[in-house]
Amino acid sequence: MIKLSHIHKIFTQGNTEVVALSDISLHVKDGEFTVLKGASGSGKSTVLSLIAGLSRPSSGEVLVEGKAISKLPDNFSALFRRENIGFIFQKYNLIPTLSVRDNIILPLIPQNPSEEVLTHSVNHVMEKFSIAHKADMLVKNLSGGEQQRVAIARALINKPKIILADEPTANLDAKLSNELIAILKQLKEENTTIIVATHDPLFFDLDFVDAQVEMKNGKIV
Amino acid sequence: MKSKMNFLLLEYAINAILRRGKKNIFILLIFSMLVFLLSSVLFISDSIKLELNSVVKSLPEITLQRFVAGKQSDVSLSRAEELLSIEGVKSAIPRIWGYYYFKVAGVNFSVVGIDAFEDQYKESLQKIVDSVDVGVLEKNSGMIVGEGVKKVLEENYYKDFFNFVTAEGKWKKVTIAGVFSSDISLEANDMILLPKNTAYEIFGMDKKMATDIVVKVSNPKEIPMIVSKINLLFPDMRAITKDDIRVSYQNIFDYKSGFFLSLFLICAFTFFIIIYDKTSGLSSQEKKEIGILKAVGWSMDDIIKEKFYESFIISFCAFIMGLCAALFFVYFLQAPLLRDIFMGYSKLKPDFILPFSFNVEMLCLLFLLSVPIYIAATLIPSWKASTLDADEVMR
Numbered sequence: 001m002i003k004l005s006h007i008h009k010i011f012t013q014g015n016t017e018v019v020a021l022s023d024i025s026l027h028v029k030d031g032e033f034t035v036l037k038g039a040s041g042s043g044k045s046t047v048l049s050l051i052a053g054l055s056r057p058s059s060g061e062v063l064v065e066g067k068a069i070s071k072l073p074d075n076f077s078a079l080f081r082r083e084n085i086g087f088i089f090q091k092y093n094l095i096p097t098l099s100v101r102d103n104i105i106l107p108l109i110p111q112n113p114s115e116e117v118l119t120h121s122v123n124h125v126m127e128k129f130s131i132a133h134k135a136d137m138l139v140k141n142l143s144g145g146e147q148q149r150v151a152i153a154r155a156l157i158n159k160p161k162i163i164l165a166d167e168p169t170a171n172l173d174a175k176l177s178n179e180l181i182a183i184l185k186q187l188k189e190e191n192t193t194i195i196v197a198t199h200d201p202l203f204f205d206l207d208f209v210d211a212q213v214e215m216k217n218g219k220i221v
Numbered sequence: 222m223k224s225k226m227n228f229l230l231l232e233y234a235i236n237a238i239l240r241r242g243k244k245n246i247f248i249l250l251i252f253s254m255l256v257f258l259l260s261s262v263l264f265i266s267d268s269i270k271l272e273l274n275s276v277v278k279s280l281p282e283i284t285l286q287r288f289v290a291g292k293q294s295d296v297s298l299s300r301a302e303e304l305l306s307i308e309g310v311k312s313a314i315p316r317i318w319g320y321y322y323f324k325v326a327g328v329n330f331s332v333v334g335i336d337a338f339e340d341q342y343k344e345s346l347q348k349i350v351d352s353v354d355v356g357v358l359e360k361n362s363g364m365i366v367g368e369g370v371k372k373v374l375e376e377n378y379y380k381d382f383f384n385f386v387t388a389e390g391k392w393k394k395v396t397i398a399g400v401f402s403s404d405i406s407l408e409a410n411d412m413i414l415l416p417k418n419t420a421y422e423i424f425g426m427d428k429k430m431a432t433d434i435v436v437k438v439s440n441p442k443e444i445p446m447i448v449s450k451i452n453l454l455f456p457d458m459r460a461i462t463k464d465d466i467r468v469s470y471q472n473i474f475d476y477k478s479g480f481f482l483s484l485f486l487i488c489a490f491t492f493f494i495i496i497y498d499k500t501s502g503l504s505s506q507e508k509k510e511i512g513i514l515k516a517v518g519w520s521m522d523d524i525i526k527e528k529f530y531e532s533f534i535i536s537f538c539a540f541i542m543g544l545c546a547a548l549f550f551v552y553f554l555q556a557p558l559l560r561d562i563f564m565g566y567s568k569l570k571p572d573f574i575l576p577f578s579f580n581v582e583m584l585c586l587l588f589l590l591s592v593p594i595y596i597a598a599t600l601i602p603s604w605k606a607s608t609l610d611a612d613e614v615m616r
Binding site (some may be wrong): 049053054055056074075078079081082084085087089093094095097098102105106107108109110112113118154158 | 227228229232233236240466509510511513514515516518519520521522523607608610611612613615
């Protein structure tokens, strides 16, 4: 369960304060597929960032799986994120000078798994997203679509309970977008909680979407 | 059983070093150079000090020189007999010696006259004298030379003999009867031992005179008192004690150390520029990487640990590389160029072998002043970046 209560988020840019979110409250049940829609700058990405504990609200509370992630100390919030959340970033946020394999295993490194577990996990996700043949290639040499698949594989390697996807189809063509949607549908069937922030109409008419939340100027409309 | 050491993290750290190869190679080279230079200087000075200490140790307690109108002059052999009357004097040995300038090579040889029936003023010399028949040496007009002397003579035509020019301007042909390699090579390297009569002839000295007299005492604690008695007995003589010579050597090395202190400061300055560069912040790429790692679930501890591995590997490798290079340079190559600066007072000196000396305390100090500082300089900005929200760092 994800619960945001009266969230305010203010960024400071120099001497100017920018209100990113204003009194946002949101409730997502376990296993639900929620689409956050809205124009660029409406605050969708900030909501995902707060749920993942990548940033903290200026006020209000974020509860994820019953834990106030926004109030957890850094090490606990990192551990919680590692075990429960898979984040698919709009700009992939891969390390360009690492290979596909090395990027995907990043979330596993702090857990220090055995070689056997590591190899099994990474091979499984690489095959699932058809990137096993490029395992040793540097990510910077891949196409946008391939990089997106690496980012998804990295987000899923820990088998998280929650998937947060920020504009996941922004850099994909129609075919790859449909492939991604099929993957998300499969994850939803496996009872994964999914929140997608997007302004791609492809997501608006999906029959497996449980809720659509529209945002505008940092508020839910 | 699961290992506590996270080898995946270590592997990631090594990978990170290789990914920023050019920058890290530059740091590694500068760091190694600094350690190499400083430890080389340390090894050389320690080595020479060790050698000189053994030289000083073997020196006579008191050396007496006669001065006439401020100029060193020969001293009568009869004074050696008179010195024995002073309480506490064990022996007084007159020496015939001097420097012989070999113009062609531009070097000075230390020419020492020996006599089969006289005690030598130090053990090492006594051993050499005992091993040769001085009578035969005199009969054949021969001499025994140090390894350095032999080398210089060979380089300048004289393979079996040498033509000295005597005080009267005549040639004195002396054959090389043997070469000695003293344990105390620093002082023996430029030495020529020949019979006293030959030495008298070369230096043009009266056979009733000596260059100086060395005095051995029964109790070293009595040296100041014996010196004051000698001064009363022979006011024209100057007594040089072992301590005076030690201070003199020390002064030479203090001067050399000063030179290297300035070199050290330049190196340290370069090192601290690197440190300053590191502490002043991470590149946007490095910051973003930290943000990504946080976003995928790395804690601050994981990031700091990884950065620690990175910096430790670089700095420790650089330290070991610099140290090994210095050991090789000093003890295998015998420190070319650097040794000339330390031993510049005689062209013959560079030929002696630097004895192995390993000052663990100084090396520990060097380690503590370099490796931990570099690690701290790497960890501080990484720690700063990892305290920020991942979202903020990735922007």
